[in-house]
Amino acid sequence: MRFTVSPYGLEDLQHIAEIEKECFEHPWSYDSFCMEYADKKKHYFVAKDESGEVIGYGGFAHVEDEAHIMNIAVTAKARRMGVGSAILRAVLDCAEKLGIVAITLEVDDSNAAAIAVYEKAGFKCAGLRPHYYGWDRPARIYWLRF
């Protein structure tokens, strides 16, 4: 499948919210993404297929000289085709251009797909944050230093 990855626009927010709803137990609302869009310290990217359909998104918050990845998600029908990794690449490239020196994220300890994508990109697990996603559902904390 051919796809492109580019910075998001206002017109993408509804589609992002739909993918979010499909992918997460406690999804962010459309309004939350509107607030992200208004915040100049947030940087998001969307992947679109050849027909222009949004098939994934991901973004980060710029805090001092660090970045915090908020989320990366790909619609089920487009997974395992390199889309998640390409979005992550766009996120890392953007962070590096902004002079960011380190990038962090939390991921559910049981989320094998996301863990694989982040580790392939060079992220190192720095430890577990207990009960982060609910009782007995720890988060792995990852860091990548440029």
Ligand SMILES: CC(C)(COP(=O)(O)OP(=O)(O)OC[C@H]1O[C@@H](n2cnc3c(N)ncnc32)[C@H](O)[C@@H]1OP(=O)(O)O)[C@@H](O)C(=O)NCCC(=O)NCCS
């Ligand atoms: C995590 C997610 C974004 C990955 O997106 P993707 O487009 O499928 O990822 P890619 O195709 O770039 O995968 C890259 C590599 O990661 C690994 N990987 C991806 N999905 C995997 C899975 N389900 N199980 C094991 N390894 C997996 C593989 O090594 C894969 O390379 P390969 O297909 O050549 O073997 C996607 O599964 C998703 O949206 N999940 C639901 C939302 C979510 O959990 N987001 C992360 C929150 S932190």
